[in-house]
Amino acid sequence: MPVDVDLRKLRYFVEVAERLHFGRAAQALHIAQPVLSRQIRALESELGAQLFVRDRRASELTPAGRQLLEDARPLLASAEALRRRVGRAARGPRVFAVGFMPGLIVTPAVRALSARHPGLTVEVLRMSWDDQAELIRDGHVDVGYVRLPIDRRGLRTRHLLSEPxxxxxxxxxxxxxxxxxxxxxxxxxxxxxxxxxxxxxxxxxxxxxxxxxxxxxxxxxxxxxxxxxxxxxxxxxxxxxxxxxxxxxxxxxxxxxxxxPNQVHLAWDATRRSPLIQEFVGVAVASQG
Missing domain, CATH: 3.40.190.10 (Periplasmic binding protein-like II)
Structure with missing residues (x-):
């Protein structure tokens, strides 16, 4: 029988799973601990699996809990990316966000895309080693100038340049x-x-x-x-x-x-079919000469 997973309960679960402490997780979520405990018990009931082994001092993930944590993170990231893209489309005018790692110059490609689309707002966002892939997956940026190695799951990439x-x-x-x-x-x-x-x-x-x-x-x-x-x-x-x-x-x-040498790639969400993404990738590659 299909199970409809409540994303709110998943977020609660991830908070507890990452902290392994219901009290601290409840504080971070700004809810009462008994409410959080009830939500986790409800999630366990819906999934038909125990997610935590609890005692008075700490909590530990069960094998089912570890599997859910592994699967929940990308699912929540995808849901957040969907929310951002829908919100961006609803607000208008159109916005296109470009992420970049320190030291990389994105101005020529940004200016070229802006010139082609006068009604388009092109934003830039500085990324870091720790978040460069996640900012693409969660919808903060449409295309990122990333430095390898990165976790390429769910991403498409194209080589841009190499540097010492x-x-x-x-x-x-x-x-x-x-x-x-x-x-x-x-x-x-x-x-x-x-x-x-x-x-x-x-x-x-x-x-x-x-x-x-x-x-x-x-x-x-x-x-x-x-x-x-x-x-x-x-x-x-x-x-x-x-x-x-x-x-x-x-x-x-x-x-x-x-x-x-360090390899610089353009990266974007593999599930997206936006013509603007493909156009920007072409413009960025051409701007490298």
Missing amino acids: RVVSLPADHRLAGKDVINAADLADEHLLQDPDAVPEWRDVATEMATGSRGAGPQIRTVEEKLEHVAAGRGIVILPLSTATFYTRPDVVHVSVCDLP
Whole structure:
């Protein structure tokens, strides 16, 4: 028998599943804890599965709960993207949103699309490593200039350009005077970013081999990362355009000869058939010359 899943209950479930605490989840949702508990019990009843193992101190996900969490996130993102697109169409005039990663210049393509469609409002939104794919999936942007690697599930992509990568070091670092170095020269350094963004560094990093890499503070923006670099707390690997854009006197950028170039792609929701998206992709590729 088909089950109609209530998106509100799904949102409640995800909040509890991510926090594994009904009290804190209720506070974040601005509802009473007994109300939240009733909603979760109702969802379990509708699905015919227990989602949490509860005791007085904490909650844990059951296998069914873990599966629902995996499936609920993209479902909620799709629902939010649908809401945004319908709302955008209803408001008018038409709006087209372009996302971009730091260091990338989108002005030529934005101006070209605006010139072709005088009634179109073209907005731009700065993205980050952590949210570049999600901002496309949830409908915040129509097309994004993304830096690989990303999770491509639900996305279509087209290669746009490649650019060298450099390591950012404090100005007084032992390698700061070098013109070019190897990735192995950075083996003993602490990386101030997600290692998944620099898989080549994983192969040589001492802190990965010894398991000494701590969680550390969550550093999201390029500006924050460079503040930590300048303070001598570690290094970051950046595409050359990003490093050039964020030039500062207490940080130097050195070429790393055996790091492959960063790949920049255009990405958009694979389910969408908007002619504007295809037109912008063509314009963006042409603007690269």
